[in-house]
Amino acid sequence: MASDIIDEIIESRLKKKSRIFMNKEILHPDYIPETLPHREKEIRKLAEILVVALKGERPSNVLIYGLTGTGKTAVAKYVSRRLAEKASALNTRLLHAYVNTRKVDTTYRVIASIASSLGLRIPSTGIAISEVYRRYTRALENWGGLHIVVLDEIDYYVRREGDDLLYKLVRINEELEKARVAIVGITNDINFVENLDPRVRSSLGEEEIVFPPYDAEQLYDILKQRADKAFYPGVVSSKIISYCAALAAREHGDARRALDLLRVAGEIAEREGSSIVTIKHVKKAQIELEEGRVFQAVSTLPLHPKLVLKAIVELMKEKGTSTTGEVYNKYFKIALEYGIEPLTQRRISEIITQLDMIGLINAVVVSRGRHGKTKLIKINSGLLDVIEGAIKL
DNA sequence: CTTCCACCGGAAGTACCGGTAA
DNA sequence: TTACCGGTACTTCCGGTGGAAG
Structure with missing residues (x-):
């Protein structure tokens, strides 16, 4: 009987309880503990900036800097959540939205995500951005409270999409009668602010908090x-x-x-x-x-990037390092072997850059004088076997 | 100092997909 | 159904460039 097998598995699982973990959840990166050690100063500062919201005023926009894993996200979530709890106890209208703009990485999806925290249902595609924006402002106005919008990893977003959205969000208060929006931007790139539109910069950076490692x-x-x-x-x-x-x-x-x-x-x-x-x-x-x-x-890579990676792995084994041209030739042959139409070198060059960004390979642009300018491509030798094993076509 | 290689990487455009709205 | 919309993947074209060889 199938059910007997299931029973047996479940029973044995439950009986064999861990001697190691009491509660593994607590070690999960998204878990936010009761207290955040060594971040008291930052919590206090952020809370002081935002707390005026409880009196119905619009808090300053905030920019938070700090490298990955310095507790920026945890602090921002912690403070906005506690504030929202307090607000509902005091019958103040305050909601918060959290958007990781690296995961939600297009303008459309970012606004959609912000809007959905007000209970709006925005289709995943199909309507104009301006329309989504209009719906959001209208919903804000109907609701008439304070919306704290936390934008995580905005440097990532701005590099891809530019600062139009930030500009709009920062100025949204001018259009609003009853409602207010406060923006908390989180970035791990300190230099990123410099390339912002000056108007956005001054408005977004009304307050700044730096998280040291x-x-x-x-x-x-x-x-x-x-x-x-x-x-x-x-x-x-x-x-x-x-x-x-x-x-x-x-x-x-x-x-x-x-x-x-x-x-x-x-x-x-x-x-x-x-x-x-x-x-x-x-x-x-x-x-x-x-x-x-x-x-x-590697295993979630699309077809062509996989073929390119395969070419790089082979060249790596043959001679240690390679260049874009060599990779392209190798890739061309491999593609034909599999009966796949090869892409252009322009595209392959882009794929190589992407593989580098994922961290699977090392690609540095170098100039070799008479021998032209190209990317020097290597694979970390410790990863070579893992990568090769993971390429399946 | 100039040349010139082997690419880089921006811009603009095409094709297609999955989705909505009316 | 048709008319859009946004996103992704790719092509074509092309001006640009760091630095060793000459």
Whole structure:
């Protein structure tokens, strides 16, 4: 009986409960803990800026800077969420929208996402951007409260789409009678503000908050706080935590990396039936995280980028490094072998740049004098086998 | 100092897809 | 149904360029 098999699996799963994790959720990067250690100053500052909203005034727009994994997103979410809770207790009209403009990466989808936090249903495509914008302002006006809009990773967005949307959003208050909009922009590129329209810059940067990277000690505290709740007592020693903290501190103090490391190390320990997490598990976790990232990236690649990657891998094995022209020739042959119409070199050049951005290859533009200007292409030797194994056609 | 290679990378355009609105 | 809309993938055309060879 099929149901017996299912019963059996479920039962054995439930019985075999973890000796490692008490609550793994807590180590998840999106989890926002009760307190954010070493970010008290930043929380206070952001809250002070936004708190005037509870009195019905429009708060200043805010720009938050800081490298990845410095708690920008967590703080922004934490403050806006707490503020919204307080507001509803006080019967003040305050809602917040959070948009990661790297995941939601077109103008249309960003406005659609902001608008949907007011309860608007916007079709995923089909209507003009100006129409979506109009619907949003109308909904705002009908509702008449304060809308806190958090735009995460806006540098990414502005590079792709320009600052038109920001310009509009920043000026939206001029069109509104009853409602107000406050924008909290988050970026990990400090230079990005310089290329903004000056009017947007001055308006968006009314207030600025800089998030410094965590040092190893601070990372230790963060990991410790979460580890105490996530693991059973005695499973993770303080030595392990400082090891993870040290590794992540080397990666410009990225707390997300540190948490991932600890979580995966725990998973490995669990898999191996160990009752504690050791340094060896952490080292394995480090490799596993990287390989997982690479495998995932390669296997979801579209056809032509895969063929290009295959060409690069082959050239890599033959001679170590290659150039755009060489890759193109190789790619051309491979494509014909598979009976696929090859694309133009212009396009392949673009694909190579994209593969570099994903971090699967290294491509640097160099000038070789008489031998022209081209991209020097390499693959990190530690990743070569993983990449090759992940290319399936 | 000038030349000139082997590309780079912007601009503009075409084709197609999945979707809405009327 | 038809008329749009936005996004993606790709092509064609082409001006531009860093720096070793001459």
